[in-house]
Amino acid sequence: xxxxxxxxxxxxxxxxxxxxxxxxxxxxxxxxxxxxxxxxxxxxxxxxxxxxxxxxxxxxxxxxxxxxxxxxxxxxxxxxxxxxxxxxxxxxxxxxxxxxxxxxxxxxxxxxxx
Amino acid sequence: xxxxxxxxxxxxxxxxxxxxxxxxxxxxxxxxxxxxxxxxxxxxxxxxxxxxxxxxxxxxxxxxxxxxxxxxxxxxxxxxxxxxxxxxxxxxxxxxxxxxxxxxxxxxxxxx
Numbered sequence: 038x039x040x041x042x043x044x045x046x047x048x049x050x051x052x053x054x055x056x057x058x059x060x061x062x063x064x065x066x067x068x069x070x071x072x073x074x075x076x077x078x079x080x081x082x083x084x085x086x087x088x089x090x091x092x093x094x095x096x097x098x099x100x101x102x103x104x105x106x107x108x109x110x111x112x113x114x115x116x117x118x119x120x121x122x123x124x125x126x127x128x129x130x131x132x133x134x135x136x137x138x139x140x141x142x143x144x145x146x147x148x149x150x151x
Numbered sequence: 152x153x154x155x156x157x158x159x160x161x162x163x164x165x166x167x168x169x170x171x172x173x174x175x176x177x178x179x180x181x182x183x184x185x186x187x188x189x190x191x192x193x194x195x196x197x198x199x200x201x202x203x204x205x206x207x208x209x210x211x212x213x214x215x216x217x218x219x220x221x222x223x224x225x226x227x228x229x230x231x232x233x234x235x236x237x238x239x240x241x242x243x244x245x246x247x248x249x250x251x252x253x254x255x256x257x258x259x260x261x262x263x
Contacts, residue, residue: 138248
């Protein structure tokens with residue numbers, strides 16, 4: 038079965054330190070990969086995507102992600118975390134060969150400590 | 152541009168009652184989606200519509216029906232609400248497909 042896994046329910050990082058939020062996927066065919074962020078009582082907002090091309094993708098608010106086909110991973114990174122980055126982050130995958138189009142991970146809560 | 156709008160924002164239903172959640176987008180997108188968000192489970196797709204006049208089941212369609220009224224509007228109906236349908240419901244749209252999705256602010260539904 039196709040799936041997206043976010044192995045960490047919560048990630049804590051000190052302000053100014055680099056952050057990584059992990060995502061792995063298991064889908065058939067070539068995946069399209071996305072990261073979204075959700076602030077309290079809001080809908081999801083798009084951060085970045087990998088469709089094809091360079092494995093390192095840059096997105097909004099200084100975030101980037103690296104597509105690693107051999108490890109089937111798409112980890113979200115930021116060189117220097119801000120307190121305002123504290124939110125819920127979702128990895129999502131899409132493939133046109135699936136029964137449905139988008140599969141979301143269970144989410145990782147990022148807490149940046151001042 | 153309002154983007155994706157949803158009504159209502161909050162709703163409390165008794166078991167067995169029915170209601171319709173409304174969603175509209177003003178971005179001229181072909182694809183629209185309904186998700187539910189439950190703690191620890193991420194977002195799960197209920198139904199989607201790839202274009203006006205078409206709808207398809209997602210991962211958790213039981214207990215729900217949808218209508219793609221026109222290109223802008225995609226409604227979700229609960230015919231006989233159950234406590235298991237207590238959740239936050241999000242509508243989203245995208246175009247082209249597959250591509251990033253634009254989400255509405257959500258409807259928080261409680262079924263007692």
